[in-house]
Amino acid sequence: MDLFQLREQFSNDGIMMCFNGPFSHSIIEEMGTAIKNHLANENIARVAVQDVFAAYIEMTQNARNYLTRRDIPTGDTGSATIMIAKKDDIYVVTSGNVVLREDIAELTSRVDGINALDLDSLKKEIRRQLRSELPPGSLGAGIGLMEMAKRSGSGLEYSIREIDDRFSFFTLRVQIQQA
Amino acid sequence: MRTLNIAQSQSTPQISYDRQEHVLRITGESYPENSFEFYAPVTAWVKEHLAVENRLRLDINVSYMNSSSTKCMLDLLDLLEDAHQKGGAIDIVWRYDRDNPRSLDLAEEFKEEVTFPFSIVSEEF
Numbered sequence: 001m002d003l004f005q006l007r008e009q010f011s012n013d014g015i016m017m018c019f020n021g022p023f024s025h026s027i028i029e030e031m032g033t034a035i036k037n038h039l040a041n042e043n044i045a046r047v048a049v050q051d052v053f054a055a056y057i058e059m060t061q062n063a064r065n066y067l068t069r070r071d072i073p074t075g076d077t078g079s080a081t082i083m084i085a086k087k088d089d090i091y092v093v094t095s096g097n098v099v100l101r102e103d104i105a106e107l108t109s110r111v112d113g114i115n116a117l118d119l120d121s122l123k124k125e126i127r128r129q130l131r132s133e134l135p136p137g138s139l140g141a142g143i144g145l146m147e148m149a150k151r152s153g154s155g156l157e158y159s160i161r162e163i164d165d166r167f168s169f170f171t172l173r174v175q176i177q178q179a
Numbered sequence: 180m181r182t183l184n185i186a187q188s189q190s191t192p193q194i195s196y197d198r199q200e201h202v203l204r205i206t207g208e209s210y211p212e213n214s215f216e217f218y219a220p221v222t223a224w225v226k227e228h229l230a231v232e233n234r235l236r237l238d239i240n241v242s243y244m245n246s247s248s249t250k251c252m253l254d255l256l257d258l259l260e261d262a263h264q265k266g267g268a269i270d271i272v273w274r275y276d277r278d279n280p281r282s283l284d285l286a287e288e289f290k291e292e293v294t295f296p297f298s299i300v301s302e303e304f
Binding site: 025028029032033046047050051053054057058061127130131134138139140141143144147 | 189190210212213214215242243245246247249250253276278279280281288
């Protein structure tokens with residue numbers, strides 16, 4: 001593997017930080033802190049720093065909760081890829097992880113449904129979900145995707161690649177304006 | 180009445196009760212690995228406290244809260260609202276960094292959910 005070439009590619013694509021591997025809560029914490037410190041030195045509005053950080057937290061915790069809930073074995077399948085990049089004046093937070101093929105339809109219709117909402121409907125839907133009872137054992141409140149969409153204002157992008165009969169790879173991408 | 184004192188970590192706020200002032204302070208950032216587990220003892224403590232002593236002030240200075248923490252905070256506000264409806268002396272002081280408008284947005288959303296006094300204070304950190 002040519003590390004120099006990898007480095008060149010990172011630079012060309014504006015990738016500030018990228019993690020790939022099995023990830024834990026403490027990795028989420030450490031990377032989050034690194035991202036915040038990095039952005040604090042970039043002389044951008046504090047609100048943009050908060051929004052990039054929030055998108056990163058919701059995305060990684062969503063991925064981790066999903067892998068846990070679906071009992072996807074750690075190692076290669078249980079790992080995730082997380083990336084923060086800057087393109088022109090836009091920050092892009094991307095995460096990718098393995099999902100069971102049977103979950104794809106529900107997941108994509110959920111993201112499509114969120115993308116169809118305007119900001120007011122999104123806020124109403126978040127409030128409605130915050131007020132609803134969660135099934136016992138829930139790891140999250142079920143509003144992470146909506147929270148990201150709210151902070152982005154430009155919708156959630158996703159792509160799916162088939163891996164084998166059982167798994168696909170799901171990539172989620174959210175853009176945050178520098179403000 | 181037992182007291183409550185949870186130390187701060189990178190992803191969880193410090194939560195402590197000041198017996199003299201009757202104030203529960205929540206300070207830091209909140210994105211625990213499992214928010215429901217993290218906040219369960221806090222909710223339990225508040226319930227217990229309100230059953231014995233019908234007064235409480237929440238003094239909050241949280242710069243970031245993830246979505247599941249928001250849900251836990253709302254559950255906490257519901258408990259306080261109940262106590263307020265029963266005549267308890269309840270109020271919230273929410274402090275935010277004036278450079279962090281997201282914390283102000285969050286405070287305003289919470290304020291809409293309750294009828295007891297809720298003051299939002301802009302500070303320079």
